[in-house]
Amino acid sequence: MDQFFGDNFWKQFDGLIKTSIPLINMYQTDNEIFIIINVPGMDNIDNMNVYVDYATLELKGEINLGLGKDTAIINEITEGSFERKIHLPYPVRSDKIKATYKNGLVYIKLHRLISETGRKNRVNVHLLEDD
Secondary structure: OHHHHOOOOHHHHEOOOEOOOOOEEEEEOOOEEEEEEEOOOOOOHHHOEEEEEOOEEEEEEEEOOOOOOOOOOOOOOOOEEEEEEEEOOOOEEEEEEEEEEEOOEEEEEEEEOOOOOOOEEEEOOEEOOOO
């Protein structure tokens, strides 16, 4: 179909048909934002970069399920490189961020910024061990 329609045909439907990856849930209170990021197949958490810049969360990485050579019959779990920017409901502090990873989910807790200065900061994600 790409040969018939051209390589750029499907790009005009981005965001309408294709789901953004990774999938997230975001919750907020008056002073905190809690984000859960779905990243299955993350065999090395250092392959994912999380950045916070004022009121934007940026995610970059790769989801690798390890079965790329097999023929997929049903292929609903997206894999491969991803890059996603998420606009936050308010600016957040760069010095008070907690990010953890367990069982294919990244949990990020952000706190409301009171001052107006902003800088892009890399967030360290820590692996939680099973209890």
